Amino acid sequence: MSPVPTGPVDRTLLPLTARVGDDGRLSIGGYDVVELAETHGTPLFVYDEAHLRAACRDAVEAWGDGVAYATKAFLCVAMARLAHEEGMCLDVSTGGELHVALTAGVPADRLVLHGNNKSTDELAAALSVGVGRIVVDSFDEIDRIEALVADPPALEGGPEDGGPVVRWRPKVLARITPGVEVHTHEFVRTGQEDSKFGFGLASGAATRAVERLAALDAAGVVEFVGIHAHLGSQVFALEPFVQAIDVLAEFFAPLGLPELVVGGGLGVAYVNGEEAPPMAQWAGSVLRACAKAGIPDSVRVTAEPGRSIVAAAGVTLYRVGTVKDVPGHRTYVSVDGGMSDNPRPVLYGSGYEAFLPRESGADRPVPIRLVGKHCETGDVVVAEGFVPDDLAVGDVLCTPVTGAYGHSMASNYNKVPRPAVVFVADGEARTVVRRETFDDLVRLDG
Ligand code: LLP
16 A cells, blocks of 8 residues: 555656656656657557566576576567576577567576476477476476477488477476465465466475376486476565575475576556565575585576566556546546556556656645546546546656566457557657557458
8 A cells, every 4th residue: 555645656657768858758768758658659668678678687696697587577579588698508498488489589498487387399399499497397397398309300400400409308407396385476476286377395295296297307318407496476575485485495406406496577557655675685595405405506596587577677658548437436547558568457456666767756636547548447547546636638647667577478359459568768768569450450361
């Protein structure tokens, strides 16, 4: 809950290079935000490139080499390239994410393949290019990897035609569900025993998986390098991570493996008054817990942050289309996007702030509900928002902290074209994903 609900948006929710001019106008990356909306249209995802780069560098500094950006949070060619340039590995969890990362030119050995239901084709694609790690999630997947390595399919553009090097002995980690529950929305909680992900510790599945992978390692089929666990997402408390290490360490230590990955999950502040631990504190807690639990220094302990890299680097710009007072109830402010570019409020009841970038420092005394243009009542962007009293139709409205799981979860519901994405830096804005057109909406139709 915001301590001053009617005050301006907290500066800490805005990207690193956000500045408020004497006239109250907001700029990001040296670019006036209202002008960005004029030039590039709305809705628009705007990312502060310096913020993205700083967040990646922080992650590498905190965790060391091997820390992977979880691309599901936000992925396009430019983002994949940026994370790679700043020294991060990339976690990809589908053939599609793998394709985008490879298209961006990220070397395959810097990629980590995830997924609870990797298809044979996805595994073959990953093996053929030589992804750095595969995080194994089920016994069916172990069967598939074993079969593929024993009898590799002929690959178009394989090494015989001068194609990529085939790595048919993958480095693998086993994904374990440690049975630690975290306080976050149940849809994004993953560390508990009752989960579609990974191998449960309590059921003995984890032990059986490890035995199988060790046997495959001995047979030269895979290189079994480590254990992986991911507890959940948008986790504010560091305690569950520490608790998970205690549980994992007991299982991990006797295996003598060189790698331990604690997944992603670090929470971020979305609304005024919220506070989340910084990357270094998260890493520090986990690494200390590992040392305390007797995990040797030689073990590479690392993580896969997604949200904490990109969320606060991005804002969404909308244009206000209608303002409707419903006497005795509330005022509805409708914008030109909604649940198609930000489904998080509908899915998880997530809260956001909204403000006018033409007067970013202004108080926001007027309670409103910010809604989208989709044909359902649930299409809410900010359920209980506050705006300045001079908000008017035609205004550009900004919702901060929309850089994670917004664009990546966007849809074409109601055939609304997906927004463009721009990166801003040093007074320049470059379109990294162009806005969809109406023609794009029929491009796939037969
Ligand atoms: N590693 C694994 C194996 C994951 O499943 C995830 C997220 C991450 C890393 C990155 O977690 P992060 O640091 O971003 O919390 N759509 C939801 C979040 C789903 C997270 C899924 N897995 C949301 O909008 O809140």
